[in-house]
Amino acid sequence: xxxxxxxxxxxxxxxxxxxxxxxxxxxxVRPDRLTxxxxxxxxxxxxxxxxxxxLGLAVMLASGLADxxxxxxxxxxxxxxxxxxFLDSTLDRAADFLYLAGLWLLMLGLGASPAPSALLCFxxxxxxxxxxxxxxxxxxxxxxxxxxxxERAPRFLFLAALALAAALFPAVALAIxxxxxxxxxxxxxxxxxxxxxxxxxxxxxxxxx
Numbered sequence: 001x002x003x004x005x006x007x008x009x010x011x012x013x014x015x016x017x018x019x020x021x022x023x024x025x026x027x028x029v030r031p032d033r034l035t036x037x038x039x040x041x042x043x044x045x046x047x048x049x050x051x052x053x054x055l056g057l058a059v060m061l062a063s064g065l066a067d068x069x070x071x072x073x074x075x076x077x078x079x080x081x082x083x084x085x086f087l088d089s090t091l092d093r094a095a096d097f098l099y100l101a102g103l104w105l106l107m108l109g110l111g112a113s114p115a116p117s118a119l120l121c122f123x124x125x126x127x128x129x130x131x132x133x134x135x136x137x138x139x140x141x142x143x144x145x146x147x148x149x150x151e152r153a154p155r156f157l158f159l160a161a162l163a164l165a166a167a168l169f170p171a172v173a174l175a176i177x178x179x180x181x182x183x184x185x186x187x188x189x190x191x192x193x194x195x196x197x198x199x200x201x202x203x204x205x206x207x208x209x
Contacts, residue, residue, distance in 0.1 A: 012068075020069060021076050031074035035088050038066035042095035049102035050109060053167035056102050060163060063095060064156050089136070092152060093129055099159050100125045103177060106166065110174040120181050127188035128155055134192060138199035147198045148191030150184075158184055 024034075041063035049056030070088060074080040104121035108114060131150055138145040150158075162180040166173035 016069065016072055021073060024069065024073055025077060029073065031070045031077070031079050031084060032087070034066050034070035034073060035084070035091060038063050038070065039091045039094060041066060042098040045098050045102040046105050049106040049163075053106055053163060053170070053173065056106060057160065057163040057167055060099055060102065060160060063099075064160065067092065067095065067156075068153075089132070093132065096128045096132075096152070096155070097125045099156070100128070103159065103163065103181065106163070107174060107177050110166075110177070112174060112178070117178075120178075120185060124181060124185045124188060127185065127192055130192045131155075131188055131195065134195040134199065138195065138203075141199075141203055143199045143202040145195055145199055148194045150188045150191040155184070155188070158187075 041059055044059050045056060045063060048059040067088075071080070071085070074084055100121045104117055107117045107121070128150075131148065132152065135145040158180075162177060162184075165176045165180070169176060
């Protein structure tokens with residue numbers, strides 16, 4: 001089941017379609033402006049998490065909202081193009097990295113050891129990239145790849161939930177982040193493995209032809 005078919009997803013879709021998109025359209029906001037705004041906000045996520053978990057979460061959510069609206073706005077205004085979709089997907093990878101970098105800085109501020117926390121966060125970023133790349137490459141080769149749970153929206157919500165939990169429970173925030181990011185790492189690794197296996201089953205044994 002996709003996120004938009006869940007009750008919270010349907011509620012967000014209704015808010016987006018009935019409230020947010022009409023206001024953006026009335027203001028003449030272009031979809032590509034939202035795409036770049038999402039990246040600009042993502043760039044502020046790491047320094048925001050250095051200041052506080054709450055501020056980091058707020059900036060992260062603002063960045064995610066911009067990313068959630070740009071494609072919908074493009075479709076609603078008839079401005080959806082392959083070039084816009086490509087730009088959006090490319091900048092999403094930068095945002096994925098910046099969110100995890102922000103959580104790493106939050107961990108450092110809470111007293112985490114630099115090397116192990118960096119290894120965890122940045123290998124999680126690598127796995128996030130591979131989740132997206134496996135689907136893009138598989139579909140480019142003619143395979144379907146609608147498998148695995150940790151697509152971009154679930155990844156974003158997972159990280160936002162971790163930031164919220166760390167902000168709500170500062171006494172155990174570091175433990176929350178260690179265990180939560182460990183679970184994130186395992187789930188993204190599982191998604192990569194499922195996608196690679198699924199695509200290879202459709203295309204062959206993976207040997208160069």
